[in-house]
Amino acid sequence: MSGLAAEMTAKALKMGIPLSVQLDLTYRCNERCVHCYLDHHDHGEMTTTEIKDLLDQMAEAGVFYLTLSGGEILMRRDFFEILEHARARTFCVKLKTNGVLLREAEAERVRALGVESVQISVYSHRPEVHDAITKMPGSLRQSIEAARLLRRHGLHVVLSNVLMVHNVRDYHGVKALAAELGAQFLMDPTITPMMDGDRSILALNVDEAALREVFRNEEVAGNVEEFCAPPRSFDEEDLDMLPCSAGHTACYVSPYGDVYPCVQFPLPSGNVRRTKFADIWRDSPQLKEVRSITLGDMPTCSRCTHGKTCTRCPGLAFMEGNMRGPSHQDCEKSYARTGIACENLQAKKAARQPLPSGPLVQIQIWQPAPCTMPANAPDSHGVDAGLR
């Protein structure tokens, strides 16, 4: 974040303004990605009128950065009507899409409406890998074509590469593809649980050895010495600090109007169909609780020798059962970066406590017993098809 943006965020924090919101317009999608955390059925999305009204409320509340995501945003027939309304309300709009439905006319409209950036998910530079992850033949070709079109129209394009067991060797190729397209490359090494709490897809996370290799790659990590530096614990004065922006200057709204601290922090905090956005933001007991937590309130992490250098996500911690507790996935990432296991990780391993994800879960995914397979877990045929 630039100095000025950080300054504005600090000011928004002080004033209690939700500077940044991700609004998912739909959970419907034309792809069926193996790692997706969403239920793609439509359970009653907000109407065009409801979304426009929400945008008005959010502008009034001070929201500046608006990320429109999904699902696939272009699955909504009213997408451009919504986007036009958002831009008329002068939001800084970022789009997340797979680009499959994007053609010349859509690219031109996105450009004309002054969108800040478009993020396209690309899992691999190889169709056989990408298309097996999305379970949609031809999807890589279409996503790349969309990125080219958008670049041709002068838009800022970001290729987002979610790292998982299927594509662990392909990030070099995606990075090279991004360079060729003149796009930014963004890697996310974390598969998160499903919104309904189902943790089975965590088995798709890459293992510690692979993560360590990625974190030691200068192309991805930048300054490796700095990125993988030995862990540091919090100083006393750090303990009054806040864990992250979720619920403080940022929040997430689902297609059904549910408000959460973050897309990765599924703590229901209100619904804009029943309560005004600003009232939820200001008065929701759940958001107030999230805001009340300082680093010093986290019994394990505040004393952890990795505290200062850890990327702990409060949302992931919440999904593990305690928003004040550690996020095991981040403990593992810190281990992969530094080569030193934190106390929480050591204790879990010593106690041989079942981990939130692990080989047993992985076996359950790949060779499921029909009666125990989660309803929306990836089916093994689709995944196996292109990856062997």
Add this chain to the structure above:
Amino acid sequence: MTRPRYVARSTAIAARALGEETMVMSATNSMLFTLDEIASVIWESADGVTPLEQIVADKICTQYDVTLDVALQDAEALVKGLAEHGILLLSDEPLAFSGRSHKETP
């Protein structure tokens, strides 16, 4: 006597008031600006049809202890700078197209 100058907010921007300041981002290059309290007054008043001199006289000189000449000189420098970055449109004629703020109906 100089000809009146007209200013309008570009539509190729994102903007939001943050307290008495205004955050403005250029949609063409994502450059972020913050306008202070006085610049924010000019920004909000930049409707393309009100001359800059009138904006300064009505909105600045009535609120702050400053002469019209001094305030106008500062305002001219400000709008010229913002126009160079494409976030404000500057013209010697009223601008048929006027920019929008989040307070206006599209």
